[in-house]
Amino acid sequence: MPETGFLLARPSYRRHLSTAPGETTAVTATAATAEVRAHLALDSRARRIEAAEDGAVVLRDGDAGIHLAPCADTLPRYLSAGMADQLLAVGAPGARARLTYERARGLVVIAGTHRIPPAATNRLVRHGYLAAGPLDHRGGVPVAVSLAGVIALEWRHARATGVPAAEWPAVFAEAVADRFAPED
Numbered sequence: 001m002p003e004t005g006f007l008l009a010r011p012s013y014r015r016h017l018s019t020a021p022g023e024t025t026a027v028t029a030t031a032a033t034a035e036v037r038a039h040l041a042l043d044s045r046a047r048r049i050e051a052a053e054d055g056a057v058v059l060r061d062g063d064a065g066i067h068l069a070p071c072a073d074t075l076p077r078y079l080s081a082g083m084a085d086q087l088l089a090v091g092a093p094g095a096r097a098r099l100t101y102e103r104a105r106g107l108v109v110i111a112g113t114h115r116i117p118p119a120a121t122n123r124l125v126r127h128g129y130l131a132a133g134p135l136d137h138r139g140g141v142p143v144a145v146s147l148a149g150v151i152a153l154e155w156r157h158a159r160a161t162g163v164p165a166a167e168w169p170a171v172f173a174e175a176v177a178d179r180f181a182p183e184d
Contacts (some may be wrong), residue, residue: 006072012074012128012148018058018065029086029128029146032068033180035059036147039066040181053165055151074128074148076155082120087129089114091145099132100140101124109143129153151181 011026013146027035039059050058051090055076056069070076081085089111090097097111099121106118109130116124122132129149133142145153156173158168 008043012071013068014071015069016067018063018067026071027068029074029148032052032057032128033131033144033147035066035068036176037180037182040177049173049177051151051176052094053168053171055148055155055172057147057151057176068147068168070128070148070151073126075140076148076152078127079129079149079152079156081156083123083129084153085152086111086116086120086124087116087145087149089116090124090130090143091149095117097139099130099141099143110140122151145179147176147180150175 008029012029013027014024015027015032016024026128036049036057036059039049039061044157048060050060050065052058055071055074056067059066059068066131089095089172090109092112094123095112097109099107099109100110102118107121108118109116109121127148129152130143131146131149133144136144143175151172155168157163158171
């Protein structure tokens with residue numbers, strides 16, 4: 001299988017700490033998603049998640065915060081109906097989605113019974129809608145819906161169902177907390 005790291009290593013977010021306002025770091029969709037998971041895994045009543053209409057997320061711990069702002073091509077508005085269906089297949093319970101190489105075609109995502117073709121796989125990766133998991137013995141790279149993917153799905157649903165834009169941040173924050181909180 002060709003090297004897939006370069007695909008999943010594209011910066012999807014700009015990260016900065018509220019305690020160091022001038023310092024910004026580019027991070028991948030995988031790193032941003034892992035940071036949200038780690039934030040939610042810590043037991044603290046002062047921890048909370050805030051979101052903005054453009055898909056930015058702030059992980060709050062008291063007065064301090066980690067700001068994760070999407071890069072230009074990671075914005076939720078780029079999620080098409082077809083891409084949304086593909087992300088739902090990746091995120092389906094028991095899908096065990098994997099990025100894998102098919103010799104005749106190239107990189108594809110296999111999610112349960114769904115096969116996402118190379119061009120669509122590249123779009124999902126390019127927009128930061130997939131996060132990579134740890135390698136294991138089954139071959140390929142495990143993938144899941146990333147922070148950007150969850151927000152994009154919620155953005156698309158909110159627009160389709162007529163949720164007022166002023167309510168989107170709360171909807172996004174709740175979806176992120178629901179998706180990435182540790183299971184009891």
